[in-house]
Every structure is written in structure tokens, then in C-alpha cells.
């Protein structure tokens with residue numbers, strides 16, 4: 001892309017955004033960056049007192065967020081990213097660091113401290129470049145920087161403050177406001193990068209990428225550039241070499257454009273350089289397997305040593321400004337396709353093989369068998385699952401390479417197999433979070449539908465007729481609930497997803513004011529059960545088709561609590577049970593807008609002011625592979641599609657539901673709540 005040659009340099013690389021912030025996802029995807037989303041599990045609890053300046057705290061938190069993901073991925077996701085991006089935004093005023101408020105009082109405290117004053121917003125950013133070496137070791141290179149923007153708030157009256165707090169907007173935002181939304185009304189002026197306040201300094205980020213990939217200015221000696229650190233653990237012909245002029249005192253940035261940006265001080269770093277050796281797919285990365293180099297001066301010394309080494313490696317010629325002449329460093333002319341590039345394409349091409357291996361092992365109850373009898377060899381497994389020895393061995397080995405099984409070699413004997421933790425938690429059919437039911441649905445329903453994806457894309461409609469030879473006017477009545485066997489399988493699938501996601505949805509918002517809820521299309525009641533578990537004062541009515549309700553007793557042992565009840569009916573045709581809160585979990589994505597309007601209209605008719613609708617769906621905003629592929633899934637399988645959070649807010653607004661609040665749960669589903677005005 002002409003507009004952004006730097007972002008386009010990342011095409012073909014596995015870029016990972018280690019952030020759950022929907023704003024960061026949006027800023028980067030709007031800039032055309034294709035990335036995978038792996039939110040960091042790093043808890044933001046560093047001791048602020050240990051940092052000399054607030055931006056150091058933001059940078060260190062950003063580094064820890066990114067490092068946590070970079071070191072988790074090879075083990076938990078079984079792939080090594082090329083680049084991991086982490087960020088942390090803080091607000092500073094009167095010597096205090098403000099992060100996200102923990103409750104409304106905290107938001108009040110923050111916003112009143114900002115009223116009528118200028119404050120600073122710092123976003124620290126860490127870019128980790130990962131290099132997987134032939135011997136399975138991973139080298140990490142860390143670039144980090146920060147950006148400062150000054151923001152002045154108008155004087156805020158108590159009424160204004162509380163109205164804003166009650167909108168729900170402050171809760172997931174640094175300093176307790178969102179400048180991009182209602183919070184914009186509180187702001188008198190902004191000096192500096194607006195997107196930095198929103199959560200990601202895009203311009204500064206692009207400059208850093210440019211520096212990394214185009215070697216701009218680096219030849220003339222900037223290790224510390226514009227608040228940036230570049231720490232190399234290994235010389236790499238694909239990365240800018242550090243100048244031999246660099247030193248621990250930090251040379252001045254030479255680029256005029258860079259020095260005009262805010263946040264020009266170089267930030268001291270105490271971050272270690274990490275190297276990790278990947279041993280096998282089962283190992284957890286412990287600190288002991290890391291080589292740590294502890295001080296900044298040590299980094300710089302190491303970097304200089306490495307530079308001298310790297311100067312000996314053959315690099316293409318440069319001009320005096322450090323630009324490459326006729327060469328592109330990321331794609332050396334003579335080296336042919338890079339291993340990582342090919343790996344990414346092959347991974348995508350092989351995705352269906354991995355899925356089918358998982359489906360087959362699950363369908364043949366391999367995980368259940370190895371749970372009850374761990375340590376069987378291929379011949380023993382083959383005998384138990386009534387399959388060929390040769391086929392079973394291939395399947396077991398594939399599962400080992402996918403991280404689903406572990407194998408143990410034995411001298412002069414065949415290896416034996418057992419479940420990995422992942423299989424124990426999610427693939428056993430009797431595990432509390434078992435996805436067995438959903439996997440069966442994927443194998444028997446989604447798989448045949450996806451084999452007609454091209455037709456689905458051409459025609460813009462589901463493929464039940466091609467896949468199953470049946471015309472369906474209503475996919476639920478005509479396909480999913482057409483036979484007992486298929487119905488039970490579908491209900492099992494919905495049940496397992498509801499169990500895995502239920503708690504995150506039920507606890508996404510403060511629902512303490514609601515006494516009654518109605519879970520429309522609530523199937524087996526698994527989601528309803530999570531709601532009653534999380535909210536002791538709440539009773540939930542599950543409203544679903546008679547064919548579903550009659551079968552839900554198969555799942556009833558779950559409902560030991562009599563606060564969950566079932567009512568049979570069709571939510572498009574029949575009167576809805578009265579409730580304070582209507583739950584629509586994975587319902588609206590089945591239907592086109594016309595039908596969604598019919599349903600929301602009925603909910604609006606049944607609601608009085610103060611009642612609410614809670615929608616749980618996968619929102620498209622982050623453009624993650626999961627959400628966009630899920631939208632293809634809805635295309636091939638239903639009449640519906642996945643939507644963005646603003647599309648849901650618009651649909652709800654049209655039926656008198658406002659004060660919309662969205663939570664990204666870090667689980668499969670996101671949640672939106674809106675109140676009848």
C-alpha cells in the first residue's frame with residue numbers, strides 16, 4: 001500500500017497484538033495491519049514507586065504484557081509469532097498515575113482530579129521481534145518507546161461527572177474517560193497525538209517500524225531515538241544494526257521529524273534481554289530456562305559487541321543516510337522464500353487437516369479413553385477404538401504434534417500416549433469445560449457446510465441444501481431440530497459453548513438491580529444457570545422452542561437450583577415471558593436484520609423503562625481471525641452474520657434501548673447491555 005509502506009512490510013508476518021483493548025485493535029486494523037489477537041495475561045501490578053518517571057512504568061508494563069504473550073505462544077499456541085505488540089496507557093496528574101477505575105467511586109476520584117486541569121497521557125509501547133532458530137530456540141529483540149500527549153479538561157460540575165460515570169464509559173479506560181466518545185465533551189484541548197490518548201500512538205509506532213525495517217537514521221548512531229530503545233539479542237541481517245557510536249549515555253536522535261514528536265527523552269531500561277529455548281510442546285517456560293542479562297549498560301555493551309559481529313556479516317550497501325540501495329532488507333534478493341513465510345501459508349493450508357484430526361480423535365473418543373487409561377500404546381488404543389493400528393498410530397502422532405496428546409518413548413518398545421492438560425480440560429467429554437459437544441457439531445454440521453463455502457460466498461446464503469440435501473426455510477426447525485439425533489447434537493454443542501462462556505457473560509456487568517431475566521433461545525439452560533450462580537437474587541426463565549424444551553431435561557441434573565425454569569414457545573411468534581432483563585446469547589447472529597428487528601420489537605413491547613437487553617456475541621470490531629471466520633460460519637450455516645458493537649447498538653437504539661455498554665470478555669463472546677429508556 002502506497003499510504004503505508006511500513007505497515008505493508010508486515011504482510012506475511014505473524015503479527016500478534018497482545019492487547020484486549022478494542023481501541024488498540026481498531027486503530028491498528030484501521031491502519032491496515034493484519035494481526036492475531038492474543039490478549040496478555042500479565043497483571044498490571046508493578047510497583048509504581050520503583051519507577052523514576054511515569055512513562056517508565058507504562059513502558060515496563062507494555063514490555064511485560066508483550067513478553068508474556070511472546071513466551072506463552074510457542075508453548076500454548078504452538079507457534080512462534082514474528083512480532084508481538086504490547087501497549088499500556090496511563091494518565092498522570094498532580095504526581096499521581098491513574099489507570100482504569102476499579103468502580104464508580106474510583107472513576108469519580110479520577111475525573112474530579114482532572115477537572116479544570118491539564119494532564120498528561122502516556123502510552124508505552126513494546127514491539128518484540130521473535131526469531132525462531134533452526135535448533136528451536138527463540139531469540140527476542142525488543143523495541144520500546146512511549147508517547148506523551150497533553151489534555152486539558154474543562155471544569156466539570158458534579159452533575160456532569162455523575163452523568164458521565166453512570167454512562168458506564170469510564171470503566172475500562174485509563175484516567176476514567178474515553179476521549180473518542182462521550183469523554184470528548186469534557187476536553188478543552190489536546191496537544192499531541194490524539195490516538196495516543198485513545199490507547200495507541202500510531203504515528204510513532206509507524207516511525208519505529210520504519211526504523212526497524214528501513215534502517216532509517218540508524219547508521220548515524222541512534223540507539224535511543226525519540227524515547228525508544230532497541231535491544232538486540234542476536235545480530236540479524238533483517239534488522240537494523242546498532243551503530244558502533246551508540247553508548248549507554250544515549251546519543252541524540254538525528255531525525256528532525258522524530259525529534260519534533262513528544263516524548264523525546266530516552267527512557268532508561270532495566271528490562272532483561274530474554275532468550276528462551278523451546279524444549280518440547282509440553283514444557284512450561286520457567287524463569288530458569290531464560291538467559292537473563294540484567295542491566296542497561298550490559299545491554300548496550302552486548303549490543304555493541306553484536307554490532308561488530310554483524311558488521312562483518314554481508315549487508316547490502318547503504319547511502320550516507322542509511323537507506324538501502326536497491327535491496328529490501330526484509331526480503332533479501334537471493335535468499336528465496338523465508339521459512340516463516342512458507343510456514344504461515346502451510347499452516348493456513350493445513351488448518352483443515354488439524355481440525356479434522358481433532359474432530360476424528362474426539363469422535364473416536366481417544367481423549368476419553370486416554371483419560372481413563374493413560375499410557376496406552378498405539379496398538380492398545382487401536383483395539384479399544386476398533387480401528388486399524390496403522391491409522392491409529394498416525395492419528396495419535398498427529399495429536400501429539402498438535403499439542404493434544406503427549407507421548408513417551410520407551411526403549412525397544414512402542415511409545416505410549418496420554419492427554420495433555422488442554423485435552424484434559426476441554427476434550428474429555430465429561431470435563432466441566434468440555435467442548436466435545438461443540439466439536440461434534442463442527443465435525444458433523446459445520447464441516448459439510450464449509451465444504452460448500454465457495455457457493456455460500458457466491459450466493460450469500462447458507463448451504464444446508466447442498467450439504468445435507470434438504471431445503472430449509474427455517475434452519476432451526478428444518479435442520480437442527482429435524483431429527484432427535486441432530487437436535488441432541490446441536491443442543492450438546494450449544495450446551496458446551498454456554499458452559500465455557502457463561503460465567504464471563506454473566507459477570508460482565510453489574511446486574512444486581514435485576515430480579516428476573518428471560519434467556520431467549522436459552523437451549524439447555526446452561527447460560528441461565530451461570531446467571532443464577534453469579535447473581536443470587538436473579539431468577540431466569542429459559543424460553544425456547546417446544547422441541548428444545550422437551551429435550552432439555554436430558555441436561556437437567558445441572559439445574560439443581562430452582563431459580564431456572566423453562567417455558568416453551570417461538571420468540572418470533574409467541575408472547576414473551578415478562579422479565580427485567582432479556583438475554584440473547586448467540587441468538588442475533590443467526591438472523592438477518594429484518595428478523596432481529598421483529599425480535600427486538602417484541603422485547604421492547606414486553607419491557608418497561610429500566611429493563612435491559614444483554615446481547616452476547618462475537619463482535620467483529622477487532623477483525624480477529626476468530627470473529628471473521630465465525631462470520632463465514634454464520635454465512636454457511638444460518639441466515640445471519642456476525643456484527644460490530646456499533647451495529648448492535650444501532651439495532652438496539654431503534655427499539656428504544658440506549659446507554660449501551662460493551663465488554664470484551666476475553667472469552668469467545670463479547671457482551672453488550674442496553675437499557676430501555
Ligand SMILES: O=c1[nH]cc([C@@H]2O[C@H](COP(=O)(O)OP(=O)(O)OP(=O)(O)O)[C@@H](O)[C@H]2O)c(=O)[nH]1
Pocket residue numbers: 018019020021022023024039040044065087088089090100172173174177178179180183197198199200
Ligand atoms: O481516551 C481514552 N483513554 C484511554 C482509553 C483506553 O484505556 C485503556 C487503558 O488500559 P490499558 O493500557 O491497561 O489497556 P487494556 O484496555 O487493559 O488492554 P490490554 O490488554 O492492552 O492491557 C485502553 O483500552 C485504552 O484504549 C480509551 O479508550 N480512551
